[in-house]
Amino acid sequence: MTTKTHHVDHELIQAAAHVAATRCRGDNHTMAAAARAQDGRMVTAVNAYHFTGGPCAELVLIGAAAAQGIYELDTIVTVGDRDRGVVPPCGRCRQVLLDYFPALKVIVGEDDRFRTVLVTDLLPESYFWADHQLDAE
Numbered sequence: 001m002t003t004k005t006h007h008v009d010h011e012l013i014q015a016a017a018h019v020a021a022t023r024c025r026g027d028n029h030t031m032a033a034a035a036r037a038q039d040g041r042m043v044t045a046v047n048a049y050h051f052t053g054g055p056c057a058e059l060v061l062i063g064a065a066a067a068q069g070i071y072e073l074d075t076i077v078t079v080g081d082r083d084r085g086v087v088p089p090c091g092r093c094r095q096v097l098l099d100y101f102p103a104l105k106v107i108v109g110e111d112d113r114f115r116t117v118l119v120t121d122l123l124p125e126s127y128f129w130a131d132h133q134l135d136a137e
Contacts, residue, residue, distance in 0.1 A: 006105050006116040009075050012036055013086060013107060013114065016079040019044045024081035031087065033057035035065065035076040043070055058093040062100060073100075075116060077107035085110055094123040102128075 012034045019032035029046040033056075036042050045061035048054040057078055065073060076097065080087045088108045089097060097104055097119050104119040120126060 006075075006118075008107060008114045008116050009036060009077070010114075012042065012075060012077045013079065015042060015044055016077050016086075019046060020079045020081045030081045031057040031078055032081075033061040033076060033078045035061055035073045037065065037070040038072040038074045039070075041068070041070060043068060056090060056093050058089050059096060062096070073104055075105040075107065086114060088122065091123075094119065095127070098123055098126055099128070 016032045016034035019034065023046050024030055024032055028049050030049055031047040032044060033046075034042060034044045043061060043065045045057050045064045047057040047060060058076065061076070062073075065071070076089075078087050078089060079085060086107060086109060089106065097106070102120065105116045106119050106122055107114055107116050108122070109115050
């Protein structure tokens with residue numbers, strides 16, 4: 001399968017890195033995410049780590065976006081604290097992002113070798129939660 005790459009939104013990477021550097025303190029918040037809505041607005045969030053399995057930054061971001069009236073995301077990126085750089089979404093987040101935003105672009109890569117791929121490319125042969133899809137019949 002050939003993966004098509006998309007424009008890398010460096011402003012999103014910088015926003016997530018800024019939040020990771022300024023808001024991720026201690027063990028409770030170790031990851032930051034930034035996403036751009038289809039209308040151009042940007043939303044950021046941090047994870048809420050807990051030994052019982054607190055939500056990842058990507059999942060917190062979905063809720064924060066909805067709280068701001070943002071229901072269509074275009075691109076997302078996650079950055080770790082302590083200069084860990086861009087971190088790809090975990091498996092659970094890949095599935096949730098796919099279910100909510102099947103056309104979402106995700107920034108991945110390291111150092112200066114970033115690329116933007118579709119969430120479907122991160123989770124090939126995916127299970128689609130059909131009951132959640134608005135267009136499903």
